[in-house]
Amino acid sequence: MVEKVLMKGNEALAEAALRAGCRFFFGYPITPQTELAAYMAKRMPKAGGVYLQAESEVAAINMVYGASAAGARVMTSSSSPGVSLKGEGISYMIGADLPAVIINVQRGGPGLGGIQPSQADYWMATRAAGHGDGHVIVFAPSTVQEMADLVASAFELGDRYRVPVMILADGMLGQMMEPVALPEPIDSRSLPEKEWATNGHGGKRTHNIVNSLYLVAQQLEDTVVERSQRYARIKDEEQLAETYLTEDAEVVLVAYGAAARISRTAVAKARELGIKAGLIRPVTLWPFPVDTIETVIPVAKSFLTVELSMGQMVEDVRLAVNGRSPVSFFGHTGGVIPTPDEVLVAIQKAAMGEQFDLVPYHTRLTGGAR
Amino acid sequence: MAEHAKMPLNIMLAGFGGQGILFAGKLIAYAGMIDGHEISWLPSYGPEMRGGTANCSVCLSDEAIGSPLVTEPDVLIAMNLPSYERFIDSVKPGGVVIVDETMVGACTMRPDIEYHPVPATEIAENSGLKGLANVLLVGKMLAVTGFSSEKTLHAAIEKSVSAKHLDLIDLNRKAIALGAGIPDSDACTA
Numbered sequence: 001m002v003e004k005v006l007m008k009g010n011e012a013l014a015e016a017a018l019r020a021g022c023r024f025f026f027g028y029p030i031t032p033q034t035e036l037a038a039y040m041a042k043r044m045p046k047a048g049g050v051y052l053q054a055e056s057e058v059a060a061i062n063m064v065y066g067a068s069a070a071g072a073r074v075m076t077s078s079s080s081p082g083v084s085l086k087g088e089g090i091s092y093m094i095g096a097d098l099p100a101v102i103i104n105v106q107r108g109g110p111g112l113g114g115i116q117p118s119q120a121d122y123w124m125a126t127r128a129a130g131h132g133d134g135h136v137i138v139f140a141p142s143t144v145q146e147m148a149d150l151v152a153s154a155f156e157l158g159d160r161y162r163v164p165v166m167i168l169a170d171g172m173l174g175q176m177m178e179p180v181a182l183p184e185p186i187d188s189r190s191l192p193e194k195e196w197a198t199n200g201h202g203g204k205r206t207h208n209i210v211n212s213l214y215l216v217a218q219q220l221e222d223t224v225v226e227r228s229q230r231y232a233r234i235k236d237e238e239q240l241a242e243t244y245l246t247e248d249a250e251v252v253l254v255a256y257g258a259a260a261r262i263s264r265t266a267v268a269k270a271r272e273l274g275i276k277a278g279l280i281r282p283v284t285l286w287p288f289p290v291d292t293i294e295t296v297i298p299v300a301k302s303f304l305t306v307e308l309s310m311g312q313m314v315e316d317v318r319l320a321v322n323g324r325s326p327v328s329f330f331g332h333t334g335g336v337i338p339t340p341d342e343v344l345v346a347i348q349k350a351a352m353g354e355q356f357d358l359v360p361y362h363t364r365l366t367g368g369a370r
Numbered sequence: 371m372a373e374h375a376k377m378p379l380n381i382m383l384a385g386f387g388g389q390g391i392l393f394a395g396k397l398i399a400y401a402g403m404i405d406g407h408e409i410s411w412l413p414s415y416g417p418e419m420r421g422g423t424a425n426c427s428v429c430l431s432d433e434a435i436g437s438p439l440v441t442e443p444d445v446l447i448a449m450n451l452p453s454y455e456r457f458i459d460s461v462k463p464g465g466v467v468i469v470d471e472t473m474v475g476a477c478t479m480r481p482d483i484e485y486h487p488v489p490a491t492e493i494a495e496n497s498g499l500k501g502l503a504n505v506l507l508v509g510k511m512l513a514v515t516g517f518s519s520e521k522t523l524h525a526a527i528e529k530s531v532s533a534k535h536l537d538l539i540d541l542n543r544k545a546i547a548l549g550a551g552i553p554d555s556d557a558c559t560a
Contacts, residue, residue, distance in 0.1 A: 006400055032415060172412065172439070176413075177411040178410050261435070268436075
């Protein structure tokens with residue numbers, strides 16, 4: 001067995017990227033993800049790669065575009081406001097079919113917001129990482145071990161489907177330490193050659209072009225439709241979710257990342273009170289794991305989505321449930337962390353057949369077990 | 371408290387930035403990991419750390435850890451008065467509170483907790499262990515709760531002290547032993 005080490009989530013993301021063959025990192029510091037860039041600054045040169053602190057997030061994402069176009073495994077990382085800045089470059093990468101791994105260690109927003117943990121960028125990640133008809137694959141780790149494990153998956157899927165992949169973490173996961181068994185390093189020379197890359201070839205083939213500009217409407221439609229067919233395959237084949245006590249669950253919680261950890265504790269407490277609660281934890285947010293939601297529909301009497309936001313993923317849960325059961329919401333935002341007891345009160349309400357959208361300052365919520 | 375701590379054990383450590391709160395938490399976390407428990411370590415981060423208070427949540431459990439944020443600690447280690455005041459009311463009934471009496475200088479009115487004041491900073495300074503009051507308090511926590519063993523903590527120290535400061539390993543070990551042997555002061559006994 002691999003010996004476990006104690007690491008911050010941010011450091012685990014960085015080390016796992018190095019082990020997945022990432023040799024280019026471009027970033028710009030921002031709390032709460034800075035340890036990731038600091039780790040890369042120290043380790044990347046020793047690994048024979050390039051670490052560069054860019055002059056801005058926009059510069060960093062365009063450097064990522066360049067390295068990816070040349071066929072490299074490349075990563076950038078930031079936190080919420082910084083990821084907004086990267087939006088333009090992410091859209092260009094989607095349009096140019098360029099893979100890369102983009103880390104968002106979320107903090108509270110909008111605007112400069114705060115620096116405490118948040119999940120308020122769900123919409124940005126899953127709906128509009130940039131302008132245009134496009135998506136990025138979005139992974140949502142909930143342990144430091146998963147921070148390490150999902151990096152390799154992110155690089156693999158990015159290369160397979162030629163799409164950017166985002167890892168949507170949060171300040172809690174980035175800052176906390178847990179034991180982690182690091183994945184074995186891969187030999188990056190063993191990776192399949194990217195035939196589309198704009199690298200040197202000694203005149204052996206016609207030159208490749210990486211571009212997102214199509215001035216003829218029909219050509220643009222053709223590229224977008226072809227890419228959407230890849231998206232359809234991704235939705236079919238790449239959904240990931242973990243379930244906890246869902247077999248007989250009448251109240252099914254849906255939560256990801258840090259909120260899933262808190263919800264899991266609340267579900268265990270609800271079970272002690274005799275409430276049949278369970279948890280679906282999406283590991284991919286896009287594609288959203290609708291198939292897993294489908295498996296619990298026959299038994300579930302109600303759903304409860306828990307997020308560190310005012311309610312974003314709850315829309316995807318409602319789309320998946322499609323009116324067959326009530327879907328309620330509970331959340332805190334701005335960096336406030338819900339307690340398991342607060343979530344337990346929400347579970348009790350859902351178990352009694354109530355449907356609600358509970359956000360902070362609903363006094364009726366704080367009257368319970370808190 | 372019992373000879374062997376019951377799991378889960380949720381610990382809050384708090385004090386001024388620079389007192390080694392995060393390091394003390396890391397020692398406990400590493401010891402928990404070596405003992406085969408599930409563990410998590412979560413620091414406070416942000417503006418409150420600049421010249422203000424720092425705190426750190428450590429969870430030891432035999433099951434998967436949910437929220438790593440400790441809101442109702444089983445054990446509180448407080449190294450200054452603001453931290454003591456901020457967290458004393460959150461300690462679970464029956465919980466353990468260990469304070470650096472040199473820095474806190476307060477006595478709890480709560481009858482439902484185990485209160486262990488020790489003048490850790492003063493003892494550390496008088497024993498050639500300046501700056502290791504934090505580790506002394508981890509030693510005290512070991513003696514009071516039995517959450518791990520001195521042997522495990524020695525291994526945890528080896529993992530936590532950076533390679534550049536190997537000379538500190540012995541001092542940290544001494545601080546654990548010294549802390550484990552300090553009796554409660556009588557400052558808070560009537």
